[in-house]
Amino acid sequence: MANEASYKHKKVINIGVVKELTGLSQRQIRYYEERKLIFPDRTSGGIRKYSFTDIEILMDIANKIEEGVQTREIRQEMVRKQSVNNEQHRKMIQGQINAHFGIRRK
Amino acid sequence: MANEASYKHKKVINIGVVKELTGLSQRQIRYYEERKLIFPDRTSGGIRKYSFTDIEILMDIANKIEEGVQTREIRQEMVRKQSVNNEQHRKMIQGQINAHFGIRRK
DNA sequence: CGTGTAAGGAATTCTGACACG
């Protein structure tokens, strides 16, 4: 059976449902994509497909917008967090490599 | 944050995606509904909405059909399993009630 | 019984633009 968590990231949801689940307008949802805050997939016909993760992100965005944060700032924050994650991930991988090979000496 | 597992049961997926994910035709998917094997939601406009659970069920159905099992038999099997589950659930609840109140005596 | 298909219509989504600010 497939990993359950993968459902969360699978892009299968139309904008109409995203609208229902987030309370945002289609205009808002598309605008946040234009501002590079979300990245839906597309069908061959051009229909946007979102994941549950996208929906969670959109709700976070909505909160920040309400607080007066600009999309530009939200975007910068996302990029920053991403590079932090990448760094943490790099360190973790390196740690695993060390655990396997690093300490041992001939 | 919402229970992650709830994503699995949320009916948000259009038949086109279900078709992609299961490899079944729209005709087949709709027919299995007619035979009461799956129960998608509907939008106010009448568009069917499926969950990831529905997709899993559809893949099970597809396997059984391939094995030559009739929809009628699959249906009966589902009903049987459901009543077993209900019975187990009843017993479990009763067990919890007993654990709380049953053993103690004044 | 289970599935394909053509038919016509309806619901949904898409883009680009104008508007306000």
Place this chain on the structure above:
DNA sequence: CGTGTAAGGAATTCTGACACG
């Protein structure tokens, strides 16, 4: 900057029916 809206078109989905078997 962020969002609403009317406009026209395209992609998607729906139902009921005929067909084969």
